[in-house]
Amino acid sequence: xxxxxxxxxxxxxxxxxxxxxxxxxxxxxxxxxxxxxxxxxxxxxxxxxxxxxxxxxxxxxxxxxxxxxxxxxxxxxxxxxxxxxxxxxxxxxxxxxxxxxxxxxxxxxxxxxxxxxxxxxxxxxxxxxxxxxxxxxxxxxxxxxxxxxxxxxxxxxxxxxxxxxxxxxxxxxxxxxxxxxxxxxxxxxxxxxxxxxxxxxxxxxxxxxxxxxxxxxxxxxxxxxxxxxxxxxxxxxxxxxxxxxxxxxxxxxxxxxxxxxxxxxxxxxxxxxxxxxxxxxxxxxxxxxxxxxxxxxxxxxxxxxxxxxxxxxxxxxxxxxxxxxxxxxxxxxxxxxxxxxxxxxxxxxxxxxxxxxxxxxxxxxxxxxxxxxxxxxxxxxxxxxxxxxxxxxxxxxxxxxxxxxxxxxxxxxxxxxxxxxxxxxxxxxxxxxxxxxxxxxxxxxxxxxxxxxxxxxxxxxxxxxxxxxxxxxxxxxxxxxxxxxxxxxxxx
Amino acid sequence: xxxxxxxxxxxxxxxxxxxxxxxxxxxxxxxxxxxxxxxxxxxxxxxxxxxxxxxxxxxxxxxxxxxxxxxxxxxxxxxxxxxxxxxxxxxxxxxxxxxxxxxxxxxxxxxxxxxxxxxxxxxxxxxxxxxxxxxxxxxxxxxxxxxxxxxxxxxxxxxxxxxxxxxxxxxxxxxxxxxxxxxxxxxxxxxxxxxxxxxxxxxxxxxxxxxxxxxxxxxxxxxxxxxxxxxxxxxxxxxxxxxxxxxxxxxxxxxxxxxxxxxxxxxxxxxxxxxxxxxxxxxxxxxxxxxxxxxxxxxxxxxxxxxxxxxxxxxxxxxxxxxxxxxxxxxxxxxxxxxxxxxxxxxxxxxxxxxxxxxxxxxxxxxxxxxxxxxxxxxxxxxxxxxxxxxxxxxxxxxxxxxxxxxxxxxxxxxxxxxxxxxxxxxxxxxxxxxxxxxxxxxxxxxxxxxxxxxxxxxxxxxxxxxxxxxxxxxxxxxxxxxxxxxxxxxx
Numbered sequence: 001x002x003x004x005x006x007x008x009x010x011x012x013x014x015x016x017x018x019x020x021x022x023x024x025x026x027x028x029x030x031x032x033x034x035x036x037x038x039x040x041x042x043x044x045x046x047x048x049x050x051x052x053x054x055x056x057x058x059x060x061x062x063x064x065x066x067x068x069x070x071x072x073x074x075x076x077x078x079x080x081x082x083x084x085x086x087x088x089x090x091x092x093x094x095x096x097x098x099x100x101x102x103x104x105x106x107x108x109x110x111x112x113x114x115x116x117x118x119x120x121x122x123x124x125x126x127x128x129x130x131x132x133x134x135x136x137x138x139x140x141x142x143x144x145x146x147x148x149x150x151x152x153x154x155x156x157x158x159x160x161x162x163x164x165x166x167x168x169x170x171x172x173x174x175x176x177x178x179x180x181x182x183x184x185x186x187x188x189x190x191x192x193x194x195x196x197x198x199x200x201x202x203x204x205x206x207x208x209x210x211x212x213x214x215x216x217x218x219x220x221x222x223x224x225x226x227x228x229x230x231x232x233x234x235x236x237x238x239x240x241x242x243x244x245x246x247x248x249x250x251x252x253x254x255x256x257x258x259x260x261x262x263x264x265x266x267x268x269x270x271x272x273x274x275x276x277x278x279x280x281x282x283x284x285x286x287x288x289x290x291x292x293x294x295x296x297x298x299x300x301x302x303x304x305x306x307x308x309x310x311x312x313x314x315x316x317x318x319x320x321x322x323x324x325x326x327x328x329x330x331x332x333x334x335x336x337x338x339x340x341x342x343x344x345x346x347x348x349x350x351x352x353x354x355x356x357x358x359x360x361x362x363x364x365x366x367x368x369x370x371x372x373x374x375x376x377x378x379x380x381x382x383x384x385x386x387x388x389x390x391x392x393x394x395x396x397x398x399x400x401x402x403x404x405x406x407x408x409x410x411x412x413x414x415x416x417x418x419x420x421x422x423x424x425x426x427x428x429x430x431x432x433x434x435x436x437x438x439x440x441x442x443x444x445x446x447x448x449x450x451x452x453x454x455x456x457x458x459x460x461x462x463x464x465x466x467x468x469x470x471x472x473x474x475x476x477x478x479x480x481x482x483x484x485x486x487x488x489x490x491x492x
Numbered sequence: 493x494x495x496x497x498x499x500x501x502x503x504x505x506x507x508x509x510x511x512x513x514x515x516x517x518x519x520x521x522x523x524x525x526x527x528x529x530x531x532x533x534x535x536x537x538x539x540x541x542x543x544x545x546x547x548x549x550x551x552x553x554x555x556x557x558x559x560x561x562x563x564x565x566x567x568x569x570x571x572x573x574x575x576x577x578x579x580x581x582x583x584x585x586x587x588x589x590x591x592x593x594x595x596x597x598x599x600x601x602x603x604x605x606x607x608x609x610x611x612x613x614x615x616x617x618x619x620x621x622x623x624x625x626x627x628x629x630x631x632x633x634x635x636x637x638x639x640x641x642x643x644x645x646x647x648x649x650x651x652x653x654x655x656x657x658x659x660x661x662x663x664x665x666x667x668x669x670x671x672x673x674x675x676x677x678x679x680x681x682x683x684x685x686x687x688x689x690x691x692x693x694x695x696x697x698x699x700x701x702x703x704x705x706x707x708x709x710x711x712x713x714x715x716x717x718x719x720x721x722x723x724x725x726x727x728x729x730x731x732x733x734x735x736x737x738x739x740x741x742x743x744x745x746x747x748x749x750x751x752x753x754x755x756x757x758x759x760x761x762x763x764x765x766x767x768x769x770x771x772x773x774x775x776x777x778x779x780x781x782x783x784x785x786x787x788x789x790x791x792x793x794x795x796x797x798x799x800x801x802x803x804x805x806x807x808x809x810x811x812x813x814x815x816x817x818x819x820x821x822x823x824x825x826x827x828x829x830x831x832x833x834x835x836x837x838x839x840x841x842x843x844x845x846x847x848x849x850x851x852x853x854x855x856x857x858x859x860x861x862x863x864x865x866x867x868x869x870x871x872x873x874x875x876x877x878x879x880x881x882x883x884x885x886x887x888x889x890x891x892x893x894x895x896x897x898x899x900x901x902x903x904x905x906x907x908x909x910x911x912x913x914x915x916x917x918x919x920x921x922x923x924x925x926x927x928x929x930x931x932x933x934x935x936x937x938x939x940x941x942x943x944x945x946x947x948x949x950x951x952x953x954x955x956x957x958x959x960x961x962x963x964x965x966x967x968x969x970x971x972x973x974x975x976x977x978x979x980x981x982x983x984x
Contacts, residue, residue, distance in 0.1 A: 051570055078548045104623075107599045107600065118578070164656065
């Protein structure tokens with residue numbers, strides 16, 4: 001009997017690696033998955049987090065995939081200042097309303113020893129005009145756009161920035177809502193309203209392909225209702241993803257800003273007609289929040305499940321050895337090298353931890369495939385592997401050659417299956433309802449998922465009351481319903 | 493006669509694309525190269541810059557090259573908070589001294605309308621403990637290290653972060669010294685003093701290979717003298733690069749922090765001996781400053797010269813066409829596609845600008861090879877190319893096939909030649925001097941370069957005076973002289 005079989009037999013059936021389970025307490029389960037997978041932890045700075053190496057490697061894979069897609073659209077990366085002058089943020093009225101309430105304000109530029117010996121901001125270093133740390137960069141980038149755009153020949157101007165931003169959040173949750181987070185923010189300028197409209201739609205489609213192809217998440221594309229729009233946008237588009245508890249996560253947004261910012265920041269071009277015109281601009285962003293969405297979409301009661309395309313480590317190789325296992329370890333090293341040569345990200349676990357601990361570590365971290373090789377398997381030229389999403393029932397014993405020949409398709413199949421499950425879960429949990437009463441019935445019965453209602457219903461005076469009663473919000477007007485329906489639900 | 497020949501004939505010999513020249517005014521020349529190459533510009537935020545797409549693409553190439561090297565050393569990327577509590581920065585005495593004088597202080601977390609209608613920091617949002625924007629992250633990362641390190645099994649802990657940092661600079665210059673800049677900062681923790689010592693040296697070597705292999709810059713590796721050490725370090729190592737005006741640029745640093753931070757932040761491990769021990773830590777960083785060094789090392793009076801390995805665009809293809817040039821343009825597109833298939837970064841310039849403007853744009857941007865193809869060249873199956881660093885005398889006319897077969901080696905040769913010139917320039921401008929008088933004679937005669945003096949000389953009371961007189965500083969104790977010699981010079 002191998003170590004792992006012993007482990008499986010001795011472990012009580014109902015025990016899960018994560019306590020509590022999703023069923024028992026979804027928010028606590030979420031925090032514990034992050035901890036068990038070693039993705040991130042709370043920082044000593046209020047509302048901020050430390051993204052640990054395994055979590056950051058995941059974000060790097062997101063960045064690489066998205067950056068490729070963004071560049072394929074002809075967008076160029078650039079970098080703009082972290083600090084935004086108050087006078088900039090003040091220029092667009094809706095924008096102030098949206099962001100002034102939650103921003104970090106820089107008021108001094110030096111520290112000195114205070115009366116009781118501690119450091120204090122030096123009074124004579126007080127800034128004439130304070131700065132805020134960017135909560136988003138429409139204003140500071142708009143200022144550059146105004147300089148860079150002179151003629152229709154300078155358009156379209158397509159810019160993107162990978163950056164940290166701050167929004168002073170009172171209730172924070174790792175990845176989902178933190179005071180500082182990482183993101184990319186795209187800022188494009190066009191000559192015509194139609195081009196800006198098309199661009200906002202197109203960039204949402206770029207995000208959608210990222211979510212489907214890499215995150216294995218099937219979301220709902222749609223337009224935000226007026227009350228949920230970005231401060232300063234004419235139209236905001238969103239992908240709303242459904243988490244396993246039925247709540248919505250706004251997975252990214254793309255905004256058609258019309259001429260709000262081009263007028264506030266004087267972004268003008270001379271047209272073919274020799275007249276000056278204001279540009280039409282868009283902005284679009286995706287953040288580390290997406291990692292939160294990934295966890296709540298795919299993880300289970302044993303921990304994280306990484307879609308293979310984003311997994312920092314796609315295969316865990318665990319040598320099952322007793323006493324002198326040097327031959328088996330050498331054999332595993334060769335296998336790891338062969339897999340790496342195929343471009344597969346491999347984690348060869350040859351620490352002196354117990355095999356069962358290694359196995360559970362791979363499970364909690366959500367490594368897509370777990371390969372185990374003991375002396376007998378080596379002697380037979382075989383190995384066993386398990387797909388993380390299917391668990392131990394998926395265990396297969398194959399020859400090493402067979403594994404090397406099929407491993408990429410096994411990973412691809414897992415990626416495809418995860419997307420398919422996401423699609424099915426979403427489709428199974430959207431409910432067409434026709435009245436305020438039906439909405440109440442659904443959420444009173446702890447219904448899991450979204451309600452889809454007639455757009456006209458949101459003008460019903462009772463709608464506001466029921467939103468408040470259950471903590472609902474309008475998530476979007478799905479593309480497929482052409483403005484006639486609204487998706488509502490609870491949300492993160 | 494082709495357009496370009498006409499251009500060459502009509503242009504007065506002495507005219508350069510950059511005014512003033514290096515000879516006339518090096519600092520102004522520097523700013524104008526940045527402008528002409530479209531790398532960056534001053535931001536509306538005091539002391540900050542906007543890194544424009546072409547400059548940012550250059551930084552992305554630096555990042556990719558360095559990130560690969562860092563990961564090859566087993567270091568993992570992670571991300572830590574932007575804001576640092578005052579109590580953290582206060583814990584290491586030298587560290588406060590070094591950074592308290594120049595930092596952005598966050599004191600409030602909300603804005604509101606002030607008495608005269610403008611936005612002001614909301615008085616009731618004043619933070620109990622202010623934060624500073626990280627000038628460097630030893631403290632905040634030290635706090636995490638203390639949690640992550642328990643046992644000798646957790647060591648070494650090798651971390652790196654790509655991030656923005658702020659140091660409130662009074663006199664700023666794009667790339668060289670800006671209030672906000674981009675960098676990577678590595679932070680490693682070890683069980684023993686020797687491992688930390690070896691690591692600080694090793695990471696400097698990693699930087700040196702980046703500078704030599706990618707930047708084509710031959711610097712001087714050495715240790716900083718005590719007065720130039722990082723605040724809180726036992727030993728600071730540096731690469732000092734010599735700019736074309738003979739001044740030094742500190743191109744990167746690597747610090748052996750000893751136990752300063754492990755004692756301040758309680759980074760302890762339980763050893764094999766079951767006793768608790770403080771770790772020995774290092775930190776090492778390279779920033780966007782390196783781009784300034786690249787410009788001042790290689791650019792000439794016609795603009796930037798990019799080393800091929802870092803060049804955002806390695807080849808500019810300029811179709812020389814009159815009237816209907818569609819066949820030539822189509823031909824150029826095919827060539828571009830063939831080069832891209834070889835992994836070469838190509839800029840095909842098919843805007844409707846004049847050919848001479850396209851040529852000068854490629855020159856100012858420092859694109860390593862400029863390819864020109866007109867109707868005649870196309871008919872003959874040929875093209876002409878010019879190496880940016882050698883200028884028009886290097887013009888070669890070859891068949892397209894020959895070009896495709898040799899282009900990579902042409903680029904490699906240019907890369908190697910640039911490094912060789914850097915090495916020669918450095919070696920030709922280091923002068924062994926033996927007395928204070930000789931130092932004075934050298935700099936009084938506007939000597940270009942570094943003086944190398946006996947280490948004992950820096951204890952001479954006249955040394956401080958002469959440093960002040962000419963604005964000199966001790967740059968480093970070069971490795972090769974084993975502590976017996978000091979390099980001194982003017983610096984950025």
